[in-house]
Amino acid sequence: MHGPPSGAPADAPVPPAPGVELFCDESGYEGENLVGGITDVFAHAAVTVPAADAADCIRELRNRIRSPATVYKANHLQREKHRGTLLWFLGPGGPLPGRARVHLTEKSFFAVARIVDLLVSGTDPADAAAMLRGAHARGPAGELYRAGPRLYGGERWRAFLAAFNELMWINTRRGAETSADGFFGLAGELHRAGAPGEAGRLLGLVRQARPRTEALRAALLEDPRTVPALDSLLPALAAAVAYWGRDGAPVTVVHDRQTALTDERVARLYEVCRPPRARLRGLRFVDAETDPRVQLADFLAGIARKRASDALAGLADPELDELLRPYVAPDSAWGDARSWALLAPAPAPRAGLTPA
Known part of the structure; x- marks a missing residue:
């Protein structure tokens, strides 16, 4: 168990207290690789299903699917062939209504943001307010996207x-080898091509940002433990803690093992x-297969990521969308208007926009 940083050992037990226990998993996470990776969507799911109900659900799934x-x-x-089981899992007779939420990140939009x-x-x-504010399609990022x-x-x-x-994806093996020349050369080409309105203004400001960019890269290279500039996991996890603890209740997170959540990044999450x-009381890691509640989060994250990716590709599935929408976080980092109109929870914001 990771408790709040206070000089105590990182694995010191956290005393019991009333609050919310979140069980979390993700799908589509590729670290800071946002463009050209295997997946175009990252999904992070959190559930509050009681242990007994989660175990009953896993038994029901085994009875229905009968896979070895x-x-x-x-x-x-x-x-x-298991379409009916999928619809049951998300539907009113399944374990999740009112007890689950999934945060979606459209990776290309997140890069623009x-x-x-x-x-x-x-x-x-690593700014705390910015991390909880997230990336929204309303405003300059949406205009440029x-x-x-x-x-x-x-x-x-x-x-x-x-x-x-490539420029901002920094680690000890490859970050120092990447030059700013390529990125700012392309920024200059696009700006010289001309663009009206906000997009042209923003690209002009990007061209002027080389000193700031190189200073940021130098700081990240100097301390690799710093929160990565392009990480989408910490913002999604912080959003989950803020949502489920919105009435002031302390939140304990039980997460599938994730090497990206280092001690330094967990400490940043507490900050x-x-x-x-929000109020994060504790965080511990388990193997998903050992806790049925984390398995349910794994199911929801995987289902939502696949459906969101299909929606981006223009594939329709109204039946599945109707069941999935109530679980989708309105503050998801999403820029594509057409697919967001399918995925957004009801009552949906204007197409392509997420609440500020």
């Missing part, structure tokens, strides 16, 4: 985002999730 697999995963439910935050606004990547491919062409725009990703913003 030792541990069931989301793809078992997503097979066409970080360009605006880090290079234009000068936001500290929507205009970029239309104004500059999909291929050039994707190359621009990939160059930013973010403290009153009045």
Whole structure:
């Protein structure tokens, strides 16, 4: 158990207290690789299902699916022959209504949001308020995200985002080898191509941000334990703690083992999730297969990630969307208007916009 940093050992037990216990897992996480990776969506799910109900659900799934697999995963439910089981799992007769939530991150939009935050606004990547504020399609990031491919062409725009990703993806093995020249050269090309309105203004500001960018990279290289500039896991986890503890209740997180949640990053999470913003009381890691509640979070994250990715690709599934929407966090980091209209919880905000 990780308790609040206070000089006590990191694994010191946290005394029991009333509050919320969250069981969490994710799907589609590739660290800071936001452009050109295996997945285009990251999903982080949290459930508050009691242990007995979760165990009953796993037994019911085994009775319905009858796979010899030792541990069931989301793809078992997503097979066409188990469509009815998938709909039951998400529906009113399943274990999740009122006790689950999934935060979605559209990775390409998140990259654009970080360009605006880090290079234009000068936001500290570890800033607590910014982490809980998240990335929203309303505002400058949304303007640039929507205009970029239309104004500059999909291929050039994707190359621009990939160059930013490469520049800011810092670790001890590869970060120092990446030059700022490629990214700022592309930024200059796009700006010289001309663009009306907000997109052109933002690209002009990006071009002027080289000193700030190089200073940020130097700080990250000097201390690799710093919160990564492009990480989507900590913001999603912080959003879950803030939501489930919104009435002031302390929140304990039980998370599937995740190497990205180092001691330094967990300590940063405590700094973010403290009153009045939120109240993280403790965090511990388990193997998903040992706790049925974490397995349910794994199912929800995997189902939501696959459906959100399909929606981005233009694939329709109204029946599944109707059941999934109540679980989707309105503050998800999403920029694509067409797919968000399918995924947004009801009553849906204006298409493509998430609440500020």
